[in-house]
Amino acid sequence: MNTSKRPATRPAAGQAPRYRQVAQILRAAIGNGTYKVGDLLPGEIELCALHDISRHTARDALRLLTQEGLVVRRRRAGTVVSARPGPAMFVQPLGGFQDLLQYAGEARLKIIYYGVAPADGLAATLNLAPEDWRELRGYRGSGAQTVGLARMLIRKDCAPTATEIDNASSVAGAIEARFGVVADRVDQRISAMTLTPLLAQLLGAPAGDAALHTQRQYRDAPGRLFLATETVHPAGRFAYVTSYTRERTDVE
């Protein structure tokens, strides 16, 4: 293993890593129809040549697209386009329990309000006593892009600080880390809704547009509600993606 090694082609300062750039190029090509569903993407070796990158970097780029459900990869068969990306679409796995405890990919929660639960806020909606809860409101998004709006109630006796929430991968995770309160049951409801003028304004979308409405209630082992959330994602910005596989019992 004594061949000389090409110096790494690092991205310019402030730019995304090369593998993300290549992933974005491919994502855009799928989105604009250059590659259609069923088409083969350039293979790993071809991507190396096209973008002057290593096979590792090419595979990392393709791994991103695989995770987003845009392509399917099988050995020898190659990389096949399986879906078109919505423009700037974020996808959240909707598989199992853990997926409920995570933010979608890189869509972070930007807190815009965290404090006393207003009498006419989410607590009222859920018929809860506001004085027992903290309300949190925030945007979900990445960078300057807003994917959705979230509103949550956190029971006062297990309300982390805003900093703790910022540093965690989810609000439920922050609660568990700080107070040891663990979600034992999560009830979820996904439905379609029409954006009200207020929500539309907050989300920078036209009023009357369609949106995904997700409500979740998290309960601990004795069944006590400790976290309730609702999120609104305008159509075109967000989708739940799930992949179920029939389980093999031959594993391990």
Add this chain to the structure above:
Amino acid sequence: MNTSKRPATRPAAGQAPRYRQVAQILRAAIGNGTYKVGDLLPGEIELCALHDISRHTARDALRLLTQEGLVVRRRRAGTVVSARPGPAMFVQPLGGFQDLLQYAGEARLKIIYYGVAPADGLAATLNLAPEDWRELRGYRGSGAQTVGLARMLIRKDCAPTATEIDNASSVAGAIEARFGVVADRVDQRISAMTLTPLLAQLLGAPAGDAALHTQRQYRDAPGRLFLATETVHPAGRFAYVTSYTRERTDVE
């Protein structure tokens, strides 16, 4: 780069890849409390030593746990446990899986078209050769109430008759009963959409209203697509309701 390379430590025949084995060991350790939320996992270098694997294999194992939301990784900070593995990782996929194979509750499928896949139908949307597929269109509803509209592609070589479909609890069930083709993997995507005038008319809903849009692709064991469906449910008529419970995994 002229040091000799250790031969790869491949898993024994029939066993999962090493990176999956290591991931499972760590997952179990998190699950049984060896590592608690907030704890540091062994770093990459330590995992290499502990399991006699390369850093790449260690990183792949940790990447799985990251994807499952069990750990959070940041440079220099290390790998921190962010959640305990619920059954969600294994979240009774058969239960969830089977749900995909059934109609929602009592909402039956009323077939309004079953035959040749039109050149401009769903096959075109999925970039499939229409001549290899049958297209089925129908209403989902109960009694006189229409809940949603469904459109499906069934691969010709395993297309049941309309009567067989009527008599089964699902199209996938009819396919399995008649041809023995079993869904091994189902990819699902749930998003919000706005009703086009045509869809609105078919559904008796105002054009421009919000709707839930669900797309599913069913693949058999070798990964071949044999059934693709899409359904549209106007807002207010349909919601996905799910309840996840953390399963007691004290047995293993």
Add this chain to the structure above:
DNA sequence: GACCCCTTTATGTCCAGACATATTCGGAAT
């Protein structure tokens, strides 16, 4: 105790290589 700064560190990103293997495909035979 708070703050600052520098070193250390553990992950992130990128490079190269090799072997395994599932899958595709082309050619031969029927």
Add this chain to the structure above:
DNA sequence: ATTCCGAATATGTCTGGACATAAAGGGGTC
């Protein structure tokens, strides 16, 4: 035209290495 088989192929898995960088931590100063 169909079937079979073997070679080729493109991804999967695993090894090694190097540099970048964000973050932790320790020590010194105030």
